[in-house]
Every structure is written in structure tokens, then in C-alpha cells.
Amino acid sequence: MSHDSNRRSGDQAAAQQRFLSLFLRSEREIFRYVAALIPNVVDAEDIVQQTAIALWEKFDAYDPAQPFTPWACRFALNKTRQWIERRQRWQALLEGGLADELAQRREELLPEIETRLKHLEGCLNKLPTEQRSMVEGYYYQRSSVEKLAEETSRTVAATYKTLQRIRQALQACIENTAKGAAS
């Protein structure tokens, strides 16, 4: 028994290392795949966590000849569906086959999106100081909107609005830069 179980533990540890390196490499892409359906960051991260565990439990069935990310995204889609089933609000957003349509359309648009998002970093750096700090506070530091509001002496509603405007400004900048690069 101990011989066998030792060997199994050894195999298992190697499998864990393989899994981890694959998963960590794909984690961001899995997150974006989920966020295309559930854009709220906290919820999307929750689903990614659940996906990670499901993936590990089914790692035996993974064929290393196949790319990992698409395999993982199938699990992520499943976990997302299960998550939605219990949340009426999100059901309202994604019902009538919209979830599948969004996932599919995103895949089709991805090359084009990538070309545009290449300019995101440059555009971020062009933001005025205050806006750049706000975006960084919200997305990088993961500060709550309430806290950002307090720190910038805005109301919570105004802070949401500011974040929305900053994203619009970033999007306009990206589009313009992409156009400039193309012409």
C-alpha cells in the first residue's frame, strides 16, 4: 500500500505542478471570458475561483495535446451558467440565448478588439492625473467606490459617473489611435 500510495502522491504532485502552471497562464483569459457575461469584477472572480477547482477535479480528463484555455473556458461557461441560474437579475440580462450570443460574438470580434486594446496602455498614460488615479484605485487597488468617493469628495453616484466617463474617454482615445495607426 505505502509503495503504491507514495507513487500516487508523487504523480499527483507532478500533476498539480502542471495544472498550476497551465492555470496561472490562462487565468486572465478565463477571467475575461467570464466577465464578458458577468462584468461585475467581484462576481466574475468568484466564478473563476469555482472554475479553478472544477478544472483541477477534472484535470485527469485534460488532453495535453489540446490548448488549455479553450478547455478551461468550457468549464468557466458551465460555472457561469450555474451561477446565473440562482440570480434573477443576471438571468434577466442574459436570458433568451443572449449569453451564448455574447460569448460567440466576442470570439469573432476578438482579433479586432486586440488590435484596438493594444493602445489601452498608451491611452491610460494620457489620462489627466486625477482620472488616472481614480481608474487605478478602482481597477488595480480594488478600492470600493464608496472609498474612492470619500477620498475625492464626490458622492458615490458621481464617482460611478466619473468612472463611466473615464472609460468613455479611454475608448475614444483607443479608437482614434487605432484609426491613426491604420491610415
Place this chain on the structure above:
Amino acid sequence: MKIPFPSCEFDDAVAAVCHGSASEEQMRALNELLRNDAPARDEYVLRIELHSRLASDRDLFAEIPETIASPERFLRLGPRRKVRIRQTTWVLALAACLALLAAGWWVLRLSQPGERQGATSKAVAMLNRVADAQWSERESPRLGAPLEPGLLRLRSGLAQIVFYDGARVVIEGPAEFQIVSPNEASCRNGRLTADVPPQARGFRIGTPQMNVTDLGTSFGLDVKERRSELHVFKGSVEFEATAGAAKQNLKEGAGAVAEYSNKLKLITADPNAFASLFDFRLKSSAAEVLRHEQWRAAAGRLDDDPSLLMHFDFEQTDPAEWRLRNTSRRKEAASDGTIVGCQWTEGRWPDKKALEFRSVNDRVRIEVPGDHESLTLAAWVRVQGLDRQINSLYMSDGFEAGTVHWSIRHDGVLALTAIGSEPGSFQICTSPPTLTLNQLGLWLHLAVVIDGGAKDVVHFLNGVPVSHRGLNIKPPFRVGVAELGNWNAKGFPKEDPFMIRNFSGAMDEFCLFGRALSAEEIRALYSVGKPQPDPLIQTRN
């Protein structure tokens, strides 16, 4: 409601979806638009992608040009750190976990709720992990739920049951498994492995052909209607064939087959026949390590919050150390805590540490300077029992103006006492009875927000607000010298019946913020720290 495209309503709805604040009506209207309008759908996909890129591509923020890093920046930025999971630690942790598994470790040491005064729960075990489990009952047992004596019919998949005495049984469907008591079960058919730690010696499993009594071991059973196979992997067991034979001892590596009309046959134990059950256990422990690492990464991020005055992650390695490290990066806010008494024990995950409070002397002393308009307290605790009228989670010494006492009452009510500046003035903000006996022994996230601005006290259990109470005591609030898990009455009348307030249970994380956290933030604290992913998802068929 209808949303045109392009329009301000569209912009607002997409933004609200990103922030998680969209109403159901907004979402419904957006659904209607996106299903019928292709350009709107493309625009939506692009906007969401921009948002998710900002949230996930941390390299975008890795380099900050000099011009931006000027002193007038109004946000305090933490040091540039990569908060990605550290892979080396990960692998080491996994290895450690596997080693522990091989040595036979026991996470749960629940006391029997039935022994407690006034207890009404009949639960004797808990369903603590499943993989692809399909149950015959219409009502599947919930993961993490207490199990009362009764029959479990597992059609397929695997399930792990932890008995309150400590025995851990993995069953593989199809199986019929009867829970009898905290240390007894029977199996009519199916395959199972049982691991029995020393404190649960004497754990019994009956099958139609034999009764097995464990003597501190690991063994497997393969039960069919007319035939039972017993395999001893570690230690030894005592068993008797129900046909009336005398008791026998079986040692490690041995096994026995009892068949309806045949004579008892001794065999060699074959662990390979139980490979799927062993693999399940290995995977379970790996999943726990994964959760632990995910929490660790989030906890590191939390430490950058400038309003975090005190954060104990209970992760230090030296059990002889009597200082409890405050990991908040705002070092001037508070010093380390001092451990008085207490025992180190396991936390939410097998390799997570926790402090156990048992005796009336056990406590952690802390000191935090400063006045605050609002405070938020949050802790992960495993409540062992509500032995006192008032069981302290956190209490400032004595009864001083502006301080608060956070406790659980014997009836499961969460209570926050705020002490006013007028002599003798105070207010107790309570929740309805929230903690139930079934939650004893489980890891729970408790939080309370004392919002001096909004004049509001909110209690939370597992990320969900359980009560809102108006707050009459005026800020500022302060900590001063305080204790976790106990109370230093400091001159409070000795004859008071509520004088002794020591907590009975374990704590493996404590946060103290000098501001009021939003409900969303509390939910996020719970979400990154919960021991296992959402149970409903795993048991769903």
C-alpha cells in the same frame, strides 16, 4: 422600460452592469436591446472587454511615469507589487498538504452539539465534500450541511462525510449508507474508505455480513448484497462476521471476504481497488490549498488599504511566538497583538493556522491609537459553543467612552455595544438570533459596521447583512486597549453575572478598519475567504 441605441440610457446601463449596480429592469431592457440590435451588441462586447481588461491586466498599471507619481496625487498608492499567486509557495504548500494527508490529519474536531445544554440539533456528521454526486433523494443534502442519523442514497459520484467524533468516510456511488451516531454507520452496498483518527477510535461500520470496529486506522469496504470485502490499509481493525464467528483482528495489509453462505476468507488488502476514492481525497486537499492561496493573495492586497488599522492573518509559523503580527501596511496605526494563553490549531484550510480560545484566560491583547468617525470589525471564527451569556469577539477594556464591545450572546444574537461619552450612557445594537446550533463547528464570517456618519450599525453573517440598527451614540469611536476573545472588565463590579465573557472557539482572521465598509466590501471579504466555493454549485445535478 426600453433602451434606445445609441443613447445615454445605453451608456448608463452598460456602466451599471460593469459596476454590478444595474437594476433588474435595466438588465431586462438591455437584454431586449442586445438580442435585437447587432451594432448595440458589438458596442456592448467592446465596452465590457475594455472594462475587464482594466480589471485583469495588472501590467497596465505596473509602470507609473514620474509626472504622475507626484506628491499632489490624491490617492495613496501602495507599493507596486505583483499580487499574482506565488507559484513556489503554492507547490510547497501542496507538497506539505500531501505529506499531512499521508500522515492522516484531521481538520474537524467538532464537539457534539447534543451534549450542549439546551441543544436541539440531532446532527451527528457533516457532508464536507462531493464530486459529481448524484443523490437518489429528491432533496440532495447540501454541502457543508449537518447530517442527522438517516439513510443516504448516492446514485453516483463521490461524497465525503465527517463524523462529529472525527472519522472521515468517503463513499462512492451507487451506495446506500446509513448514518447511525457520531461514531457509527452502516453500509448496505457500495464502496467506501474510512479514516479514523486516534480520538475517534472505536468507530463502527456494519454491513450485512460483518461488523467492523476501527482501532485507529484507514480501511476500505466493498459491500454488495451477499458479499462484503474488508481491506486494512493502515493500523488495525477488529471485525466479526454477522454469521456468529468470533471477533478477529486484522492488521495493516490484510483483508477479509465474508460471503453469504461461504466460510470467511482472508485476503491481501488491495488499495488499487479503491484508487478513485484515494484520488478524490487528494484532489479535495489540493482544492483546499487552492482556496487558501487565493485567500492569501487577496489578503495581501487588503493590507494596502490605508484605512486598515489592524489585520491578523494568523499565518505566522512559530507556535512559541507570543506576538501576533499585524500585517496592515499602515504600520503607524497599530502594533502587534499579544497572545495570552490560547492554543494554535487548524484554520479554514488544513495548512491555515488559527488561534483557539478555550479557557477563561485565553485572549489576544491589542492596542490601537486614534479616533474614528466609523469602525468596521470583521473576523473568521469557528464557534465551539456559546457557553457564556456574553461571548466576546472583541471588546475594549472596561467601559470607556467611544469604545465598542462586539459579542455573540448565548442565544445566537450578534451584539454591538457602543459606549457614549455621558457617564453610564451606552447602546446595544443587536441582530435577531442569527447563529444556530447547526453552525457550531463551522467557519463563519462575522462583521459589524459602526457607521458614525450614517448613524447606523449593521451586523453581517457570511457576507450578508442580518440587521440594521440606528446608532444614537455619537462619534468619535476608538479602540484604545482591547481584547479579542475576552474582556478585561477593569473595575467593573465583580458581582456582575455577565462578568466572564471568554469566547469558546477559534479565530483565523481579524480585520479592523477605521471607516465604514460598504455591504459590497463585506461581501467581497467573505467571498475571498470562504473555505469552499458556493455549496449549491457543487451539489447541483
